[in-house]
Amino acid sequence: AQSVTQPDIHITVSEGASLELRCNYSYGATPYLFWYVQSPGQGLQLLLKYFSGDTLVQGIKGFEAEFKRSQSSFNLRKPSVHWSDAAEYFCAVGAGGATNKLIFGTGTLLAVQP
Amino acid sequence: NAGVTQTPKFRILKIGQSMTLQCTQDMNHNYMYWYRQDPGMGLKLIYYSVGAGITDKGEVPNGYNVSRSTTEDFPLRLELAAPSQTSVYFCASSYPRSVGDQETQYFGPGTRLLVL
Numbered sequence: 001a002q003s004v005t006q007p008d009i010h011i012t013v014s015e016g017a018s019l020e021l022r023c024n025y026s027y028g029a030t031p032y033l034f035w036y037v038q039s040p041g042q043g044l045q046l047l048l049k050y051f052s053g054d055t056l057v058q059g060i061k062g063f064e065a066e067f068k069r070s071q072s073s074f075n076l077r078k079p080s081v082h083w084s085d086a087a088e089y090f091c092a093v094g095a096g097g098a099t100n101k102l103i104f105g106t107g108t109l110l111a112v113q114p
Numbered sequence: 115n116a117g118v119t120q121t122p123k124f125r126i127l128k129i130g131q132s133m134t135l136q137c138t139q140d141m142n143h144n145y146m147y148w149y150r151q152d153p154g155m156g157l158k159l160i161y162y163s164v165g166a167g168i169t170d171k172g173e174v175p176n177g178y179n180v181s182r183s184t185t186e187d188f189p190l191r192l193e194l195a196a197p198s199q200t201s202v203y204f205c206a207s208s209y210p211r212s213v214g215d216q217e218t219q220y221f222g223p224g225t226r227l228l229v230l
Contacts, residue, residue, distance in 0.1 A: 009154070034218070043118075043204060044157075044221040090156060099164065100145050100210045101172070102219055104156040 002027045004093050006105035013081050014113045021076040021108050023091035032094035033074040034102065035065055039087045047089075050074065061085070086112045116140055118222035120205050126228045127195040135190040135225050137205030145208045146188040147172075147219065148180065150201040157204065163188055195229045202226050 003026045013019055025031055032051050036044040048059025055067040065076045074091060091105040121136045139146065144165045149157040159172030163182040177199060179191040188207075192199060203226075206219040 004156075036221075043223040044206075046218055046220075049218060099162060099170070100208050100217060100219075101147075101159060101162065102157075104158075106154055106156040 002031075002093050002095055002103045004091050004103055004105035006089075006091055006108050008108045009106070010109045010111070012111040012113060015083050016080050019076075019078045019081045019085070019110070021089050021091075021110070023074045023076065023105060024072050025074065025091075025093045026072065027093055027095070030069075033065075033067060034092040034094065035059065035063070035074075035076050036090045036092065037061075037087050038090065038107075044090065047076070081110075081112055083112045083114065086110055118205055118207055118220055120203075120222040120225050122225060123223070124226045124228075126230060127192075128230060129195060129197065131195050132191070132193050133195065133227075135192075135203055135205075135227075137188045137190065137222060138186050139188075139205075139207040139220070139222075140186065141207060141209065141220065142185060143207035143209040143220070144185065145210060145217075145219075146182065147206040147208075148178070148188070148190045149204045149206065150174065151204060151224075152201050160190065160203075192227075197229050200227060200229045 005024045034049045035047040050057045050067045088107045088109045090107045092102040118139045147162045148160040158174045161180040163169045204224045205222040208217045208219045210217045
């Protein structure tokens with residue numbers, strides 16, 4: 001069965017510091033991978049996605065993620081964090097198929113210190 | 115283009131009451147989904163629909179019902195509210211170009227439900 005693990009429940013970084021959020025997935029075939037961000041009291045916004053091709057994917061707000069098949073990982077990175085990046089981040093895997101369903105990780109809550 | 119809209123934004127229910135959470139999308143997406151989000155649990159799929167007149171259960175369907183009479187609307191019904199249904203509910207939609215494709219899901223702003 002497909003699953004997604006986000007090992008870090010809560011991360012705190014200083015403004016201007018670099019960020020890496022971890023995501024590991026379990027899926028038999030080539031996965032479709034997503035990162036969503038949820039600001040407090042808001043819905044989920046797509047940051048970036050990987051379907052195929054270049055394993056380094058660029059997204060909105062200066063985020064990028066790298067697909068590593070050998071490690072079953074899709075970690076999210078940002079070189080310099082801004083206070084407005086404080087939010088909850090969800091990694092998800094899509095199985096395609098007839099349902100287009102997504103399986104979500106449990107999320108990582110990012111706090112940004114001034 | 116409003117995207118995915120949900121009403122109400124917040125609701126308090128008493129145990130045993132019923133209510134319908136509304137979801138509408140104006141993107142002509144054929145696929146629609148209902149998720150619930152509980153702290154530390156991520157999002158769990160309740161029901162989904164691949165087109166008008168077609169619905170199916172997700173991971174956590176107990177206590178909920180859905181219908182899909184039009185492409186635009188996908189209401190979620192709670193018949194006998196229980197405290198375990200206290201959660202934030204998100205509706206989403208997508209448009210796979212063909213069967214087997216994966217496409218991005220677009221989310222509404224959510225409905226926060228408290229059952230007392």
